[in-house]
Amino acid sequence: MCGASRTHFAGASIIETGESGDLYQLKAIRNKFADEWEFRKICDQYSDFSTGRSVLHHAVGIGHFDVCKFLINTVRVDIDVLTYKRDTPLTEAAKRGHVKIVEFLVKHGAEISLPNIEGFTALHYAALNNNRELVELLRIKGAHIETDSVDRTPLQVAASRGNVEAVKSLLSHGANPNFSCAVVDTPLVCAVKSRSFECLKLLLEGKADPNFYVAGLSPMQCAAKEGDTKFLEYLLKAKGDPNSSDKDIHRPIEEAALVHNRAAVEVLFPVTERLAHYPNWTVDGIIEYTHSEEYKKMSQEKLTKRLSVIDFGGLLDAGNKNYYRAIFHYRMASHLDPSNATWVSTRSMWEARTHKSINALLDAQQCFRLKPHCPVPYHRGDNAAAANEIFKKFLKAGLAFLLDPYERKKCHAFRITMFDYFAWLSQMSSAEEILSFSCDD
Structure with missing residues (x-):
């Protein structure tokens, strides 16, 4: 048997012992190696093709303490060896709830x-x-x-x-x-x-702080939507503010009324400041008005204005190359307008530029879910050739990145092509232009 075949066979056998927790078999394989360094190297470098889990990952995953001790104390394997998803044996043990093994790994220097x-x-x-x-x-x-x-x-x-x-x-x-x-x-x-x-x-x-939040719903607004009013009552007892700040689209009492939560409206009514534009400031009047066309139009105008301010801030920060602050703005926009793919694609673009490859990829996937027709590689307009070429580069770089996410050159290529792709998308004049894509049969 040639050296490569022998190594492959030994590696596969070692992985099997980790999966089964067969310490006797693992020691038998080790005894066949005259060079302990070679055995340790195979233990560290040989892993599952699909997950990248080493023998140590398998041992801690099933909670086999004796195999774990043998690999670390005797074989002296790399205690922080990584899977494809960069899980260490310690995170694997924690994931499975093996407290004793976690304690052992930490004691022996695991990060x-x-x-x-x-x-x-x-x-x-x-x-x-x-x-x-x-x-x-x-x-x-x-x-x-x-x-x-x-x-x-x-x-x-x-x-x-x-x-x-x-x-x-x-x-x-x-x-x-x-x-x-x-x-x-x-x-x-x-x-x-x-x-x-x-x-x-x-x-x-x-x-x-019952009144602290950054974007989306405040604790009070969120509790106002719950059928069980004990959440709302407890927040009020803790000095939660029933009245909104300038960044809110709806007050807590309006959030309750929008979901027909009469019990919550009744709890909030005595402590909420009257809004002048309500024609009938009663429990029934509030519930009725929040479902009127006038209220819907007013709410949409407030949302549009708020998003415009956030978008301007994001563009300003991006123009000053403060990309992390720009990402912050577009996350706020997504919380207010979660079905709008524009905020997600823009955020993904800046995440790619700031080396946050995983966040950029996850947001790109979210963008594709929101706009499933957006990323197909065919366009009927004047820019068809350029659009197709940009998309092909994006797909190739994305595939290379997924296959080997820790190789520096591939990460760099992925960031650059993702940036180019989403920059191109963000420059399109309208949603209709984006949606004019269709699959190339």
């Missing part, structure tokens, strides 16, 4: 806050699984508590799923109840949307 391709760390997975013991362990060992990800911080992840134990532990270890990443819902809004009253109480007791 505790290394994020994967989507920004998830071991602490994110502990919060996701509501594993208080694991949250406690990771925080005591120094895990970063406010790390951003595509699904927000650990506290936002926990609150958005109503994971009471994780929220309790994160707050006790210093998580900021008012901190939010990527202009998404604050932990308090996450708790209301998940309908977790316990999480809401914990956050308010932990000094969460």
Whole structure:
């Protein structure tokens, strides 16, 4: 058997032992190697073709502690070896809830806050699984508590799923109840949307501001839409403001009326300042007026004006090459107008320019879902050849990036072509022009 075939056979056998947790077989394979360095190299470099998981990933995934100890103490494999999605053995163990193995890996030098391709760390997975013991362990060992990800911080992840134990532990270890990443819902809004009253109480007791938010709905507006008024009543008790600020399209009482939530309207009515343009300022009058054509027109005008201000700010920041601030503006726009692909495509363009390749790719996918006819490679107008060429480059670079997302040249090509593609889309004169694309049969 030639060297390459022998290595391939050994690698496949090693992976199988990791999948099964067969320590005896793993030791038998090791004894066939005269050179321990060669065996260690195969353990580190040989992985699943589809996932990139090494033997250590498999061992920690199934919770086989003895195999894990053997690989680290005896073979001395790379403790932070990465999968294609940049998951370390530590994040894999945290994902599966294997506290003992996580503790062992940290003790032997595993990087505790290394994020994967989507920004998830071991602490994110502990919060996701509501594993208080694991949250406690990771925080005591120094895990970063406010790390951003595509699904927000650990506290936002926990609150958005109503994971009471994780929220309790994160707050006790210093998580900021008012901190939010990527202009998404604050932990308090996450708790209301998940309908977790316990999480809401914990956050308010932990000094969460009932009136703080960046974009989208405030905690009060969100609670006003809930059929169970205890969320709204508790926020009011915590000094939540029932009256809106300039950036709001609707007051909380109007949000309640829009969904015919009479109980919430009745709770808010005594504490809400009267709006002069309402012809009949009563509970019934408010509900009736919010469904009138006059109110819909007024709301649309307010939304258009607000989006225009945000768009101007984003363009101004982009013109000054402050791309991160521009991304911030277009995330705000998406929260106010979630079905508009323009904000998503523009944001993706600036994310590509600022080396945030994964965020750019995810937003590009969201843009395509919103406008499924947008990215097809055929155009009937005068710019057909240029449009087709730009799109082909975009597809090729995107495919190369997905196959090998960590190779520097491919990442660079992906960023550049994505920027060119979305810059071209954003320059199109109208939505009708974008939608004039059709599939090339």
